Amino acid sequence: xxxxxxxxxxxxxxxxxxxxxxxxxxxxxxxxxxxxxxxxxxxxxxxxxxxxxxxxxxxxxxxxxxxxxxxxxxxxxxxxxxxxxxxxxxxxxxxxxxxxxxxxxxxxxxxxxxxxxxxxxxxxxxxxxxxxxxxxxxxxxxxxxxxxxxxxxxxxxxxxxxxxxxxxxxxxxxxxxxxxxxxxxxxxxxxxxxxxxxxxxxxxxxxxxxxxxxxxxxxxxxxxxxxxxxxxxxxxxxxxxxxxxxxxxxxxxxxxxxxxxxxxxxxxxxxxxxxxxxxxxxxxxxxxxxxxxxxxxxxxxxxxxxxxxxxxxxxxxxxxxxxxxxxxxxxxxxxxxxxxxxxxxxxxxxxxxxxxxxxxxxxxxxxxxxxxxxxxxxxxxxxxxxxxxxxxxxxxxxxxxxxxxxxxxxxxxxxxxxxxxxxxxxxxxxxxxxxxxxxxx
Ligand code: AMP
Ligand code: GLY
Numbered sequence: 054x055x056x057x058x059x060x061x062x063x064x065x066x067x068x069x070x071x072x073x074x075x076x077x078x079x080x081x082x083x084x085x086x087x088x089x090x091x092x093x094x095x096x097x098x099x100x101x102x103x104x105x106x107x108x109x110x111x112x113x114x115x116x117x118x119x120x121x122x123x124x125x126x127x128x129x130x131x132x133x134x135x136x137x138x139x140x141x142x143x144x145x146x147x148x149x150x151x152x153x154x155x156x157x158x159x160x161x162x163x164x165x166x167x168x169x170x171x172x173x174x175x176x177x178x179x180x181x182x183x184x185x186x187x188x189x190x191x192x193x194x195x196x197x198x199x200x201x202x203x204x205x206x207x208x209x210x211x212x213x214x215x216x217x218x219x220x221x222x223x224x225x226x227x228x229x230x231x232x233x234x235x236x237x238x239x240x241x242x243x244x245x246x247x248x249x250x251x252x253x254x255x256x257x258x259x260x261x262x263x264x265x266x267x268x269x270x271x272x273x274x275x276x277x278x279x280x281x282x283x284x285x286x287x288x289x290x291x292x293x294x295x296x297x298x299x300x301x302x303x304x305x306x307x308x309x310x311x312x313x314x315x316x317x318x319x320x321x322x323x324x325x326x327x328x329x330x331x332x333x334x335x336x337x338x339x340x341x342x343x344x345x346x347x348x349x350x351x352x353x354x355x356x357x358x359x360x361x362x363x364x365x366x367x368x369x370x371x372x373x374x375x376x377x378x379x380x381x382x383x384x385x386x387x388x389x390x391x392x393x394x395x396x397x398x399x400x401x402x403x404x405x406x407x408x409x410x411x412x413x414x415x416x417x418x419x420x421x422x423x424x425x426x427x428x429x430x431x432x433x434x435x436x437x438x439x440x441x442x443x444x445x446x447x448x449x450x451x452x453x454x455x456x457x458x459x460x461x462x463x464x465x466x467x468x469x470x471x472x473x474x475x476x477x478x479x480x481x482x483x484x485x486x487x488x489x490x491x492x493x494x
Contacts, residue, residue, distance in 0.1 A: 079103060079104060079105020079106065080103050080104050080105060080106075080143040080144065080382060081104075081105060081106040081107075081108070081140065081141060081142050081143050081144075082098055082104055082106070082107050082108070082142065082143065082144050082145070082146065082382070082385075083107075083108045083109070083110065083123075083133070083136070083137055083142045083144075083145040083146070084098070084107060084108070084109045084110075084112075084116075084120065084145075084146050084148065085109075085110055085127050085133060085145060085146065085147045085148055085149070085152050085157065086109070086110075086127050086147070086148030086149045086152070087109065087110070087111040087112050087113045087116065087122075087127065088113070088148070088149075088367055088437050088438065088450075088452075089367055089368055089370075089371050089408075089435040089436065089437035089452070089454075089455045090148050090365050090366070090367035090368070090370040090371065090435075091109060091112070091116060091148040092113070092115050092116050092119075092371070092435040092436050092437075093370045093371040093373075093374045093375070093435050094146055094148060094365070094370065094374065094381075095107055095109055095112075095116050095119050095120045096119060096374070096375075096433065096435070097374045097375075097377060097381040098146075098381055098382060098385075099119045099120075100380075100381070101380045101381055101382040101383075102380070103380065103382045103383075104382050106121070107119065107120035107121070108120060108121050108122075108123055108136075108140070108142070109121070109122055109123065110122070110123040110124075110125040110126070110127060110129075110133055110136070111123065111124060111125060111126060111127065113436045113437075113438065113439050113440065113449065114436055114439040114440055114441045114446050114447075114449070115434065115435065115436025115439055115446075115454075116436060117441070123136065127148070127149050127151060127152045128151050128152055128155040128157075130152075130155050130156060130157045130160045131160075133145070133157065133161075134157075134160055134161055134164055134166065137161065137164075137166050138164060138166065142166065143167065143386075144167050144168070144169065144382070144385060144386055144389060145157075145161060145166060145167070145168040145169065145170075146168075146169045146170070146385050147168065147169065147170035147343070147364075148364065148365060148367075149364065150176065150179060150180070150362070150363060150364050152170070153170050153171055153173065153176045153343075153363060153364065154173060154176055154180060155173075156172075156173040157170065158170045158171060158172050158173070158342075158343075159172050159173055167386070167389045167390060168389055169342070169343055169385040169386075169388055169389040170342070170343040170364075171341055171342055171343045171363050172339070172342070174339050175334060175339040175340070175341055175342075175363065176363040177339070178330070178334065178339075178341075178345070178361045178363050179360075179361055179362045179363040179364070180225065180363075181224055181225065182201075182222045182223075182224045182225075182260045182360070183201045183224045183258055183260055185358075185360065185361050186199050186201065186260055186262070188330065188333050188334070188337070189330075189358060191333065192329050192330070192332070192333035192336075193329065194325065194326055194329050194330060194333070194358060195325065195326065195355060195356065195357045195358065196262075196357050196358040196359075197220065197262040197263040197264070197265050197357060197359075198262065198263045199260050199261060199262035199263070200260075200261055201224065201258050201259065201260045201261070202249070202258060202259050202261065203249065203258045203259075204249070205245055205246065205249040205250050208245050208249060208259055208261060209241070209242060209245055211261055212235075212238065212241045212245070212261055213238060215261070215263065216263070216264075217235065217236060217237055217238070217241075217264075218234050218235060218236050218264040219234075219235045219241050219261060219262075219263075219264060220232065220233075220234055220235075220261070220262045220263070220264050221233045221234075221235060221241065221244045221245060221248070221259055221260075221261055222259065222260040222261075222262065223248050223254045223257055223259060224257040224258040224259060224260055225254060225255055225257035227254040230254075231248075231254055234264065245259060265350050265352050265357055265359070266350075266352065266353075267350045267351045267352040267353065268288070268313050268350070268351050268491060269288070269289075269348065269349065269350050269359060270286055270287065270288045270311055270314065270349055270350075270351070271286065271287050271288065271289060271307075271346060271347070271348060271349070271366050271369045272284075272286055272322055272323075272326070272327060272346070272347040272349055273287070273344055273345075273346050273347075273365060273366060273369060273370070273373060274323075274327045274331075274344065274345050274347075275343075275344060275384055275388055275394075275397070276327075276331045276341040276342070276343065276344070276345045276388070277340075277341070277342055277387065277388040277391060277392075277393075277394075278331070278335050278340040278341070278342070278391065279328075279331050279332050279335050279340075280331075280388075280393060281323070281327050281328050281331045281345075282384065282394070282396065282397050283319075283323055283327065284373050284377075284397075284399070285309045285310075285373055285376055285399055286309065286311050286314055286319060287307050287308065287309045287311070287366070287369040287372050287373055288307060288308060288311055288489075288491070289304040289306075289307050289366065289368060289369055290304065290305045290306045290307065290485060290488055291304060291305070292305070293305060293410075293414070293415060293485075294485065295485055295486055295487045296487065296490075300415050300416070301415070302410070302414065302415045302451075302452070303367065303368075303415070303451070303452055304366075304367060304368040304369075304408065304452075305368075305407075305408045305410065305452075305484070305485045305488070306368065306405075306406055306407045306408050306455075306484075306485055306488035306489075307368045307369050307371065307372045307405075307406050307488070308372055308403065308404060308405040308406065308463060308466070308488060308489040308492070309372050309373060309376065309403050309404050309405075310403030310404075310462070310463055310492070311491075311492075312463075312491060312492040313351060313491060314351065318351065318356055321355070321356055322347065322349055322356050325356075326347055326349065326356065326358055327345060327347055330345060330347070330361065331345060341363070342388055342389065342391070343363065343364065343388065344363070344364055344365045345361065345362075345363065346361065346362035346363070346364060346365065346366050346369075347361060348360040348361065348362065367437075368406060368408055368435075368437075368452075368455055371406050371433075371435045371455050371457055372404040372405065372406045372457055373404075375404055375433055375457060375459060376399045376400040376402060376404060376459070377397060377398075377399060377400075378397075378398040378399060378400055379395065379397040379398045383395070384397055400459075402459045402460060402461060403459065403460060403461075403462060403463055403466055404457055404458065404459045404460075404466060405457070405458060405459075405460075405463055405466035405467050405470050405488060405489050406435075406455045406456065406457035406458075406470070406488070407455065407456055407470055407471070407474060407484050407485065407488050408437065408452050408453075408454070408455045408484060408485075409452075409453050409454040409455070409456070409474065409477065409479075409482040409483070409484045410451055410452045410453060410482065410483060410484065411438075411448050411450070411451055411452075411453055411481055411482065412481050412482065412483050414451035414452065415451060418451055418481075419448075419481060420440075420447070420448055420449050420450070421440075421442065421447050421448065421449075422447060422448045422479055422480060422481035422482070423442075423445050423446070423447055423479065424439065424445075424446045424447060424448065424453070424454070424477065424478070424479040424482075425477070425478035425479065426476045426477045426478045427446060427477060429476040430456065430473045430474075430476050430477060431473060432456050432457060432458045432469065432470065432473040433456070433457040433458075434454055434455070434456055434457075435454070435455040435457065436453075436454060437450060437452040437453055437454060437455055438450020438451060438452055438453050439453060439454065448479065448481060448482070453479075453482060454477070454482075456470055456473055456474050456477075457470070458470040458473065463489050463492045463493075464493075466489075467488070467489060467493075470488075471486070
């Protein structure tokens, strides 16, 4: 392939030092993806003294300040593999699920390349709701009672005998639209007919599960087979507007230091959910080798699983990784090569991050609005969807930026984050003013 980058090294770019590339012992890392999550990963890698050069495919305008962006799609497995071989990439780190589902880990490993992420087969823990529910039931992991169906009449008969609301989940990738919370039988009938008779999302099954209630939170762990290294807990805010109103989004903000989780809750979730899931995947012959994300809920009957994801969460990663005090290269490299790593060390500080999104998101929105004032902001700014146009940073997606601040407590972090956001000038952005509201109620 024709991509050749005779690049200045990262240190040369960042610190302005002259370094002979052939004398560098530092590592070259390729990060796959181009959102806020990947910006946070690139930022964490750039703090590693072992990492010399970071490439990111495709990256974005902010990532381009800390890494070299490549014009390759995150699902272009052959192109990425050819690049990694040609440029002697020491380690590749995969952000998006689409790249894992495209088999990037299998292809890289077959070519002898080291890569952090799960095999295509292991991503079933995220891509198939039925697989995940079976795993939980077999290994005694707490979750809502369920049954799965491919027949409309059978599904309807089951739902009729269960309490409402009922939760109906299409068993496959449905661009975030495959979950319906039906308030009554009529609504359930319509949703089941949509999924099982009209095959709106494809020919998959439907998982019908009991409705649970309580605060949701995210538990991200690095997992290498049955070795599980927990990260700080975080909470996403999925609705577009203040007070958790408006349409569902990819996430409008996140924070760590959850007020409603006790140390006992966390220990339970680690032992009974995250470790059991990792061990279960080993027993199924599908060992994990990346991040396992537990989407959990604290119900009156204890902590239960809502879903698993096979990747870093977005926007959770942007608030979690700044707290890592260990060298992230050691963790990625250890997990990718099946080598135990020292227990990661995390700061006792908390973080709070607010997403700035294009007006209209998650519906229709315009791109290309100029963003000013970024150089004045005294906070970590993860770019989620930005581009460069005539040397200016412009909006390039629905979610555009995430501003993250840390503090000794959430009040401190919140005050700082909103003050810093005030310095950003752009007439086409909006954001929530109540991130971490559960900590202040
Ligand atoms: P999922 O794609 O499985 O994460 O579902 C999307 C969202 O639907 C979750 O974040 C929850 O807010 C909600 N949800 C899913 N399953 C349940 C459940 N069993 N009870 C209540 N809410 C649920
Ligand atoms: N924060 C939701 C997700 O990453 O799926």
